[in-house]
Amino acid sequence: MTDLKQLDLDLRAGRLSRRDFLKAAALFGLSAAAPSVLLGTPAYAASEPKKGGHLKIGTGHGSTTDSLDPATYENNCMQSVGKTIHNYLTQVAANGQLGSELAETWEAADGAKKWTFKLRQGVEFHNGQKMTAKDVIASYKHHSGADSKSGAKVIVDAITDMQADGDYTLVITLKEGNADLPYQLSDYHLAVMPANADGKVDAKAGVGCGYYKLKNFEPGVKTSVEKFPNHWNAGAVHLDSAEFITIADVTARVNALTTGEIDAADRMDVKTLHLLARNKNVRVIETSGNAHYSMPMRCDTDPYKNPDVRLALKYAVDRNAMLETVLRGHGYIGNDHPIGRANRYLDKNLAQRAYDPDKAKSLLKKAGAEGLKVQLSTSDAAFAGAVDAAVLYKEHAAKAGINVEIIREPSDGYWSNVWMKKPFCFCYWGGRPTEDWAFSTAYAADAEWNDTVWKNEKFNKLLVEARAELDEAKRAAMYAEMQMILSDDGGTIIPIFNNYIGAVTDKVGTPEVIANDWDLDGQRAVLRWWKTA
Amino acid sequence: MMSILRLIFQRLGLGVLVLFAVSLIIFLGVELLPGDLCQAIQGQSATESTVAACRKDLGLDQPAPTRYINWLKGISQGDFGTSLANGREISELIGVRLSNTFFLAMVAAVIAVPLSLALGILAALYRNSWFDRSVNVLTLSSISFPEFFVAYILILVFSVKLGWFPSLSDVSPDTPLLERLHKVFLPALTLTLVVMAHMMRMTRAAIINLMASPYIEMAKFKGLSRSHIILHHALPNAWAPIVNVVALNLAYLIVGVVIVEVVFVYPGLGQLIVDSVQKRDIPVVQACSIIFAATYVVLNLIADILSIATNPRLLHPR
Numbered sequence: 001m002t003d004l005k006q007l008d009l010d011l012r013a014g015r016l017s018r019r020d021f022l023k024a025a026a027l028f029g030l031s032a033a034a035p036s037v038l039l040g041t042p043a044y045a046a047s048e049p050k051k052g053g054h055l056k057i058g059t060g061h062g063s064t065t066d067s068l069d070p071a072t073y074e075n076n077c078m079q080s081v082g083k084t085i086h087n088y089l090t091q092v093a094a095n096g097q098l099g100s101e102l103a104e105t106w107e108a109a110d111g112a113k114k115w116t117f118k119l120r121q122g123v124e125f126h127n128g129q130k131m132t133a134k135d136v137i138a139s140y141k142h143h144s145g146a147d148s149k150s151g152a153k154v155i156v157d158a159i160t161d162m163q164a165d166g167d168y169t170l171v172i173t174l175k176e177g178n179a180d181l182p183y184q185l186s187d188y189h190l191a192v193m194p195a196n197a198d199g200k201v202d203a204k205a206g207v208g209c210g211y212y213k214l215k216n217f218e219p220g221v222k223t224s225v226e227k228f229p230n231h232w233n234a235g236a237v238h239l240d241s242a243e244f245i246t247i248a249d250v251t252a253r254v255n256a257l258t259t260g261e262i263d264a265a266d267r268m269d270v271k272t273l274h275l276l277a278r279n280k281n282v283r284v285i286e287t288s289g290n291a292h293y294s295m296p297m298r299c300d301t302d303p304y305k306n307p308d309v310r311l312a313l314k315y316a317v318d319r320n321a322m323l324e325t326v327l328r329g330h331g332y333i334g335n336d337h338p339i340g341r342a343n344r345y346l347d348k349n350l351a352q353r354a355y356d357p358d359k360a361k362s363l364l365k366k367a368g369a370e371g372l373k374v375q376l377s378t379s380d381a382a383f384a385g386a387v388d389a390a391v392l393y394k395e396h397a398a399k400a401g402i403n404v405e406i407i408r409e410p411s412d413g414y415w416s417n418v419w420m421k422k423p424f425c426f427c428y429w430g431g432r433p434t435e436d437w438a439f440s441t442a443y444a445a446d447a448e449w450n451d452t453v454w455k456n457e458k459f460n461k462l463l464v465e466a467r468a469e470l471d472e473a474k475r476a477a478m479y480a481e482m483q484m485i486l487s488d489d490g491g492t493i494i495p496i497f498n499n500y501i502g503a504v505t506d507k508v509g510t511p512e513v514i515a516n517d518w519d520l521d522g523q524r525a526v527l528r529w530w531k532t533a
Numbered sequence: 534m535m536s537i538l539r540l541i542f543q544r545l546g547l548g549v550l551v552l553f554a555v556s557l558i559i560f561l562g563v564e565l566l567p568g569d570l571c572q573a574i575q576g577q578s579a580t581e582s583t584v585a586a587c588r589k590d591l592g593l594d595q596p597a598p599t600r601y602i603n604w605l606k607g608i609s610q611g612d613f614g615t616s617l618a619n620g621r622e623i624s625e626l627i628g629v630r631l632s633n634t635f636f637l638a639m640v641a642a643v644i645a646v647p648l649s650l651a652l653g654i655l656a657a658l659y660r661n662s663w664f665d666r667s668v669n670v671l672t673l674s675s676i677s678f679p680e681f682f683v684a685y686i687l688i689l690v691f692s693v694k695l696g697w698f699p700s701l702s703d704v705s706p707d708t709p710l711l712e713r714l715h716k717v718f719l720p721a722l723t724l725t726l727v728v729m730a731h732m733m734r735m736t737r738a739a740i741i742n743l744m745a746s747p748y749i750e751m752a753k754f755k756g757l758s759r760s761h762i763i764l765h766h767a768l769p770n771a772w773a774p775i776v777n778v779v780a781l782n783l784a785y786l787i788v789g790v791v792i793v794e795v796v797f798v799y800p801g802l803g804q805l806i807v808d809s810v811q812k813r814d815i816p817v818v819q820a821c822s823i824i825f826a827a828t829y830v831v832l833n834l835i836a837d838i839l840s841i842a843t844n845p846r847l848l849h850p851r
Contacts (some may be wrong), residue, residue: 046752062807064626067619147586149571159729204620218629219619220808221800222703245703247798251685255700260691261700448581500673 039426049509055533058253058269060247060305068206070191071143071150076266077244079188080523081223084242085126086191088210089117089136092433094515094522096342098183098388102131102192102209102471103170112177112468119168124230125194126213138195140420142203145235145342152189154440154448177468178433179475211237211527215469220246225526236319238530240482257282257503263531264504266519270328276503285502287516288332290340290431290438294340294450294494295376295393301423303374305491308367313374315363319495325386325392327498334494337486338429338438341497342516347433347480350487360400381414382426383498389426419450427451428498433517435479436467443486452491458528459485507533537838544837548830555826556608556819560601563815591619604816613820617813623820627802631824634801634806636704637717638786641724644784646779653736653775654819658763660741683849684723684796691719702797720797724790728782737777739771773840780836788825 053391062077070086073079089103123131142152144157161173174181184190191208193201206214212225224243228234245262247253250269256262258279261349268276268284277284297304297313304310320331322419332341335353339346364370378390387408394404409425418425432438440447445455446465459482466478500519504510509530515522521529569588607614613623627810652672656665674685692700701714740763743749752762791803802821809817 020834063812064805065616065619065812065814072619147589149583149587153583218705218800219621220804227801243700245798247615249795249798252700252796252798255685255688257691259696261699261702360775 016162023033024273025290029349034514036392039264049238049422049530050532051238051530052240053238054530055264055526055529056510057242057244057525058247058256058261058265059244059520060246060248060250060253060265062244062248065202066219068217069191069203069496070216071148071152071203072195073188074151076519076523077223077246079518080520080525081214081225081244082188082191082209083491084212084526085206085210085214085525087210088187088192089119089185091186092183092515093111094513094518094524094528096433096515096517098186101186102136103104103182103185106182108179108181108470112179112181113174114469115172115181116165117170119170119259120232121168122449123209123232125209126207126228127194131192131194131209132167132298133170133440134167135195135197135201136170136192137162138199138201139191139193141199142201143189146394150189150244151185155184155187155190177313178436179468179470180436183434186433186435191235195507200420201251212242215241218467220302222246237527239478239526254503255507260505260507262506264502264506264520265531266500268501268503270330270501272499273328273330275295281506283504283506283508285504285510285514285521286330287500287514288340288497289342289516289518290338290429290433290497291359291499292334292338292340292429292431292494293326293386293389294338295495296425296451297424297491297493298421298451299455299491300453303372304359304423304491305366306312306367306369308363309369309372310491311488312363312367312369312372312400313402314493315354315356316400316402317393317495318396319353320355321396322392324390324531326389327496328499330498331498334497335483335487336490336494337444337483338431338491338494339435339483340431342433343435343438345476345479347476347483348378350483353487353530356395359395360402364401370489371401371403373405374406375407375422377407377409377418377422377425379409379411379414379418379426381409381411381417382419383428384428389495406505409493416519420449431517435482436463439463439482439486440467443490454489454491456485504529505532537641537841539597539664540841541834541838544686544830544834548827550836551830552823552826556605557601558822559606559819559822560597560640563810563818564597567717567822572604572612572693600815604819608820608823614816616809616817617815623773623817626819627805627824628807630800630802633704634787634790634803635798637724637790637799637801638783640714640717640721641786642783644721645725645728645782646732648725648734650775653691654740654763654768656733656737658760665737668733672733675726676730680723680727680792681796683726684720684793687719687723688796700797702799710714716800718791720793720799723793724786728785732775732778733783736771736775738829739774740767743767743770744820771842772843776836776839776843777833780832784829784832787828 044129059077059080061075063075064291066078068358070082075080087102089101091099091101100435102120102123104120105114106117108115119133120134125131140156140159142160143152158174158178159172160175163171172181189191193203193208206217211228211231215224215226217223222243222245224241226241227237229237235471247256250267253265254268254272254276257265258281272282276282289448297310299305314336323329323331332351364372366412376390376393380386390406397404419427427441432441440463442449442451443454443459444450445460460484462478466475466482469475469478500516502520509532510521511528515524571584571593592600604614615622653666656668659665686699690814691698699716700719702720704713704716708716720796744767749766750763752766790801791807793799794801794803806818806821809821
């Protein structure tokens with residue numbers, strides 16, 4: 001059932017991405033010679049979107065400690081607000097293609113080390129200032145430096161030099177070649193803000209050049225935005241205004257949606273989704289992306305030092321059962337590497353690892369570790385259902401002669417005291433839009449979040465090579481090989497990928513293609529959706 | 534009269550001491566929590582260098598006693614400091630939420646207190662009748678259910694099925710009073726159901742207890758009606774225990790409504806303190822705790838004064 005649904009989604013996405021591209025290209029007078037320039041907002045749907053109206057979105061995230069500084073965006077609420085009030089150099093369109101936003105075109109030179117971005121002219125900030133390359137440089141510098149607290153520090157620290165060549169050309173020089181830089185510049189942290197005279201930005205002011213400007217910000221309660229009439233592409237969005245309301249409790253979110261007090265909500269509960277789907281006034285929106293649950297084992301600790309033991313533990317999980325139990329089928333099974341359906345170079349030919357207790361047994365015999373006993377740390381802080389998943393895994397592994405002792409850790413402080421500290425635990429990843437990003441974040445030998453302390457020479461060599469490779473086919477082959485190495489030798493079990501599940505009322509119109517890179521249509525629901533009544 | 538004034542000053546002095554002790558306990562408690570603000574705020578994406586930068590920025594690298602003393606100094610001058618998490622003034626952060634919390638507590642109290650007193654008196658008047666028993670069963674049932682359950686049932690009936698009241702109580706400072714009352718009705722009703730039993734049973738018990746006293750018997754022999762006896766003879770002497778229970782429940786309405794706030798998405802103080810504990814935003818936690826402690830001190834003070842003022846024996850001790 002789920003597979004069928006997913007196939008249908010994929011098919012539609014595939015069919016539409018071409019049509020979208022052609023339509024958009026014709027509309028904006030772009031030649032076919034510039035295929036990377038694809039305006040992704042908005043996607044074109046069968047029914048004509050209506051202009052105007054006010055959209056109320058209930059999000060499960062958002063906290064009183066939130067701040068408007070893009071460097072601190074850490075939850076779906078603030079990231080969605082960021083994409084609404086800010087523009088970025090590039091953006092990922094609903095179909096997963098990289099599109100332009102503030103940068104009109106870009107090209108790489110010197111083995112993808114030197115990048116030249118041609119910026120859009122006539123872009124106005126909400127405070128009336130005109131956007132130039134200086135603003136982009138100041139905005140990016142906000143994330144760099146020893147004192148930076150930014151989640152985009154890794155991206156910005158790879159930049160050795162930024163130069164403005166006139167007002168509308170930006171030249172970025174990197175330490176090493178990186179073919180994915182334009183993708184990375186779509187990161188929600190890297191908002192372009194107006195520079196002050198001293199070359200700094202006032203990051204907490206919430207002033208950007210996005211489609212909507214900030215009207216009211218009450219952290220953890222509500223954020224309201226209204227349309228910015230002077231936006232360079234103001235006609236592309238439909239709504240007059242919108243608000244994000246933090247509703248932490250999922251039942252309260254569903255209640256608010258069914259009573260029509262909000263128009264859309266994210267993160268529906270998989271346990272009650274079938275009941276919600278019966279409601280005629282509510283439409284469930286589900287996409288399969290790169291978000292996944294993982295079980296990292298520390299490769300510098302016994303018994304996980306032995307690759308055969310790791311492989312045995314990978315064969316000892318019944319992924320389908322876990323998918324059905326923990327996610328009620330709302331996801332897809334993983335293959336022990338973090339590359340998902342929203343990635344470009346997912347290797348579909350890589351054999352899917354199955355549940356095979358006998359194989360696990362023989363691997364343990366080979367490793368001389370029969371009757372293996374392991375301790376698995378878990379808590380629902382890792383993801384909702386992580387404790388259930390641990391109990392399931394204990395059952396599955398018992399058939400392979402592995403004795404899993406479950407240690408229930410406190411949710412509070414899980415990320416500082418358990419994850420990356422305990423030898424075998426649960427973790428989740430939101431997924432990254434590019435392969436390089438996913439691998440460099442958690443699987444490269446020197447990555448700060450290498451939660452498995454896995455150091456594979458070949459993998460790390462390929463990682464650097466693939467990063468600077470501009471030939472698509474060669475790159476795909478390299479990434480396929482890396483997926484295989486990680487799946488067979490890596491220190492993490494990735495049993496399941498979880499879907500993004502949101503819902504809207506019948507008063508909301510959505511494009512046919514919904515982005516699968518984040519919740520809420522790639523966190524761009526306000527820019528892409530419209531009100532029908 | 535002098536004795537009351539002396540009592541008030543005595544209690545106020547003790548209250549300040551209590552607040553000081555509470556601040557110390559809270560500070561130590563927060564210190565014992567694993568992890569700190571910088572780790573909590575960056576979550577899974579924290580790295581050693583970003584955490585170190587963040588700590589230095591917020592002054593978390595200072596030793597705990599220094600931070601405590603600095604904070605006490607500030608608070609004694611009415612300066613709660615700024616939130617570590619988002620740099621906003623705490624007084625500004627708390628101000629709106631505190632008034633929201635007081636508003637909800639007030640609406641709930643305005644419904645709950647007269648209702649439970651009236652029901653308690655009536656239950657005592659018609660003791661052991663079907664009315665007495667059904668009131669007891671109803672109030673005891675509503676207090677026995679968890680708050681969120683009562684809230685969801687009310688939402689199901691009044692919001693989803695009937696559509697009379699909204700399930701979201703997302704009030705903001707510029708919400709007009711009537712709309713505000715409409716929006717907080719369901720949370721206030723939930724709280725009423727939760728606190729009513731306690732006050733109602735205490736009223737009933739206090740009156741029934743007095744009904745066995747010789748002076749009530751005397752009144753009966755004088756031929757007074759039962760309702761007259763209860764209202765004019767029993768009730769004045771029953772005020773002391775009732776007032777204390779009412780004060781306790783009023784304090785609960787202010788400090789204990791986190792679950793109701795979450796279910797109805799009401800921007801009160803409870804949600805702020807939960808968020809702040811999770812994020813290790815120590816100054817906000819401390820400020821909220823001080824306010825909560827102060828609420829208890831003040832309400833208990835008022836209860837004591839009222840119970841003394843309504844009781845001539847306590848008012849003029851020999």
